[in-house]
Amino acid sequence: MMRARKFAVWTMTALAITALPARAQELNLRGAIDFHVHQGPDSVKRAIDADDLARLSKSMGMRGMVMKNHWQPTALLAYLMRKQVPDFEIFGGITQNIALGGINLEAVKRMVATHGGYGRVIWLPTFDNDTPAKRAKNQPSVPISKDGKLLPGVLELIAWIGTQPGLVLETGHATPQEGLMIIREAKARGVKHIVVTHAPDLGWTVEQMREAGAEGAYLEFVYHSTLGSGQADKLKRYADMIRAVGPGHCIMATDLGDVPPGTNYPLEPHGFLQFMQAMHKEGIPAADINRMSKINPALALGLDPLP
Secondary structure, eight states: OHHHHHHHHHHHHHHHHTOOOGGGTTOOOTTOEEEEEEOBSOSSOBSSBHHHHHHHHHHTTOOEEEEEOSSSOOHHHHHHHHHHSTTOEEEEEEEOSGGGTSSOHHHHHHHHTSTTSOEEEEEOOSTTBOOHHHHHTTOOOBOOEETTEEOHHHHHHHHHHTTOTTOEEEOTTOOHHHHHHHHHHHHHTTOOEEEETTGGGGTOOHHHHHHHHHTTOEEEEEGGGGOSTTHHHHHHHHHHHHHHHOGGGEEEEOOBOBOOTTOOOOOHHHHHHHHHHHHHHTTOOHHHHHIIIIIHHHHHTTOOOOO
16 A cells, blocks of 8 residues: 555656646657666665656656666566566666676676566676775775776677677776777677766766767766756756767766655656756757657667657
8 A cells, every 4th residue: 555655646746747838848758768777676775666666657658767786787677677567668787896796797698698688788887996096095996997908807798798789888987088998899899889877977078978979889968967066057067068969979867766865866757857858948959858868778778769
């Protein structure tokens, strides 16, 4: 009963959000794919469990999502959630963090082999990325390069991904310099689908984003990073970058699902719609917003965009 009441509240909230001003009536979530969500159960607190998130998102017209976890593979979760919420396209993946063995090709192969074939995304290290600060404090991390070259294990992983045409390689929290090396190597090794994980929040310049886009990579912009103080300035910066790089090379996603103390962050589909409205307010045309939230995510996953 409690879950039913919660879902009813979320659905009513969704209906209220869709009552938009005339300016943004053309924006909606029909066919949208959120490429970056965090869901329960997890080893840290999350705002909503995977099944409730899938039901809510489907009720708001979304096509699907990529479920991410920094410490566990999510291909099995995607398989089970598709049984719970039919006709909703859920995908999973694996991060190359310490909990999963760092750069671990065998773990990636097992994730990809999970029944259903919904394990599509491989993120290079995120929370456990190698940084000068971590090295100075002797904190464990997962390096991916040394002396300006990608490490052998990373090259082996990229080469294997290149033999699997349906997989997506994400740069994780790599530096822009490492990210460009990853993209070039991935293209040379036959990787078809590449996404730069929340690019503007990891120091990528417009010039670097343009270079990545020219190599066929998508640049991910996430709503989560705009929340909090200075949101208006962050959203304007996003819009300026999107215009400079070109919406054909960009993906909009949320990266929502965490529960920071003292905040009231929206659930993922609510946040996605807010993000779309905010970009429209910043002057991004609805057609470009739809491309970045519906068409480009589908193409990055090897799917046909909806008509």
